[in-house]
Amino acid sequence: TLNGWWIPAKEAKSARPLIILVHGWGSNAARMLPCIEALYDENYHFIAFDARSHGSSGKDGYSTMVKFGEDIQSAILWALSHKVEQICGIGVMGHSIGGAGTLYAASRTPLIKAVVTVGAFADPRTVMAKTYHKTLKIPSILIPLIFKQMEWRLGFRFEDIAPVNILNNIFGKMLIVHGTDDEIVPFSEAEKLAEKAMNWGNLQFLPLAGKKHSDCRSHPNFWPTVKTFLKSSLAD
Known part of the structure; x- marks a missing residue:
């Protein structure tokens, strides 16, 4: 069982896009609250959940990016089963292994129109x-x-x-964000992702100078870029 929150859009007079927020390893949905705060005025619906074996969700052995991806798919199924008339377009934003899981889910879920990863790896190995x-x-x-x-x-x-090997199955647009000084997932992992997909026209790469694994959101270019990307990707 997954524990999570549905947070409706600020003004939902008509259907609005849904943004699913995915935490990283050893974290929980509460760590994504600053993202909701930053994006709330953009008038999106939000789902933030604890991945399996994290937070208040059920235990399910060893966590993997595949399980994170499957949990994202479960969140989408819940939303479409309970809130479908309120939703027009789905975006997913994930950090670290949650970002890798986001790419995994997007490669198997054409309904995902916008993908934002922060500090995701190209290959878990x-x-x-x-x-x-x-x-x-x-x-x-x-x-x-x-x-x-x-x-x-x-x-x-x-x-x-491995995310770098499944990018070609992603239909939605992608924004790959990575700190150049990431001490957990090397910056070269983001470069591999960007190089693999840059010529396809559906990927945007945002390297953040001097940022590490968990402080990218404090960079002055982070939120303006994310907001513009989500708005354009979910506008159709």
Whole structure:
């Protein structure tokens, strides 16, 4: 069971776009409240939820970007089942693994018209390998074997779900935001995403100089760019 909030638009005299907000690893929906505050005057509906095994949602083993993506799809199904007459267009904004999950969901849900990721990775193995080697001191030669075991346990190949490999399945427009000094997900991950999709015409890349993994929203260019992107992407 997912715990979440439905927050209606400020003025909902007619159908309005829905923005789904997705937190990162070890976080919860409350961390997305500043996003709702920043976007509230844009007159969107909002859903913010605790991903499985986070916050007040039910436990479901090890969290993955696939589970985050499936939870986003569940939120969309709930909205379409309960609020469909109030909604015209869906956008999703996710941070870190929530951003990667957003790309996963968008690659499987054509209804998502706008995607905003902040600090998302291009391939989960990049971040995991960094953690295993630098933090857990696991020898680099053993890490591929660990990944193979994880794939067997999780039931999917990382190659098949890596965001950089599924961008071509996304119908909506994308805004990739990343701090150049991100200490968790290297900035090069965002560059890989941008390079893969830049020629398609549906991706905008916003590098934020000097920002790290969790402070991008304080950059003066962040909210003006996000607001303009959402408005144009959800206008159709």
